[in-house]
Amino acid sequence: MMAVESDKVTADVVEVSEFPHIAQRYRIYAVPKVVIDETLEFEGARPEEAFIAAVESVAGGPVEEGGSPQGE
DSSP: OHHHHOTTOOOOOOOTTTOHHHHHHTTOOSSSEEEETTTEEEESOOOHHHHHHHHHHHHTSOBOTTSOBTTO
């Protein structure tokens, strides 16, 4: 949903059975698997608040509406 809200966010969905090299690269053992900026990754569903906190931790601060870290 964040990718829809901001052009600074991109999202891809990959069918790993069709692209096993991607599954190996990102060590996908469960779905969903989320990788943020190649620095943070987690598997399994997360509550919205936890997901947003993860994005904010990589973005460098709280994300305001529109998808940008506050202060940018």
